[in-house]
Amino acid sequence: MVNITDTTLLDHLHRTETSLPLPTIQGSIAFYLAHIAPYPTSFAATVISSPFFRQLSHSKLQVLNTAFRYATHLKYNVDRDAPGYFFSRSLGVGLEAWVSAVLAGIHGGGPVVKLACCGGILVGMDDLKTFGSASIRGNLEAEVVVALAEVMDTFQQLPGAWEKEFQPTAGDEGSFPHLRLI
Numbered sequence: 001m002v003n004i005t006d007t008t009l010l011d012h013l014h015r016t017e018t019s020l021p022l023p024t025i026q027g028s029i030a031f032y033l034a035h036i037a038p039y040p041t042s043f044a045a046t047v048i049s050s051p052f053f054r055q056l057s058h059s060k061l062q063v064l065n066t067a068f069r070y071a072t073h074l075k076y077n078v079d080r081d082a083p084g085y086f087f088s089r090s091l092g093v094g095l096e097a098w099v100s101a102v103l104a105g106i107h108g109g110g111p112v113v114k115l116a117c118c119g120g121i122l123v124g125m126d127d128l129k130t131f132g133s134a135s136i137r138g139n140l141e142a143e144v145v146v147a148l149a150e151v152m153d154t155f156q157q158l159p160g161a162w163e164k165e166f167q168p169t170a171g172d173e174g175s176f177p178h179l180r181l182i
Contacts, residue, residue: 034077
């Protein structure tokens with residue numbers, strides 16, 4: 001496994017192509033989303049606006065989705081294992097503030113990227129089942145629905161674009177062989 005620093009990750013995200021394997025980028029994004037204090041709003045915005053994710057493929061969308069899902073798990077573990085103080089906020093409140101901060105960071109992203117990231121956080125929350133008030137979950141679900149509507153609207157205006165956008169690329173054949181979107 002490749003160990004990279006935050007500046008190296010940013011350097012690779014600011015390129016259209018990188019020599020780093022996708023799992024390394026995925027793990028690094030998840031790590032920094034969970035560990036940047038106090039909130040990773042600007043880092044989330046940097047990730048979704050990076051040139052690396054402008055040329056979308058199934059594998060890159062899967063990297064984003066999984067990175068945001070695992071970041072939710074990591075943030076839960078970081079906050080759970082942090083020493084508690086008398087006046088510190090509860091685990092659930094801290095995680096909800098983190099989700100809100102990440103949502104603020106991905107707000108300006110493209111619809112497909114926002115859908116992948118919000119979906120990852122939502123699945124991460126479902127995995128944990130230990131946090132998520134109706135309010136934060138409702139905001140997250142609303143973001144997913146709006147992003148999906150934006151995706152559908154974008155591809156409805158471009159005849160044939162939907163099928164073209166989600167065709168497997170050279171590295172995607174083994175991901176979901178039983179699913180075909182056309």
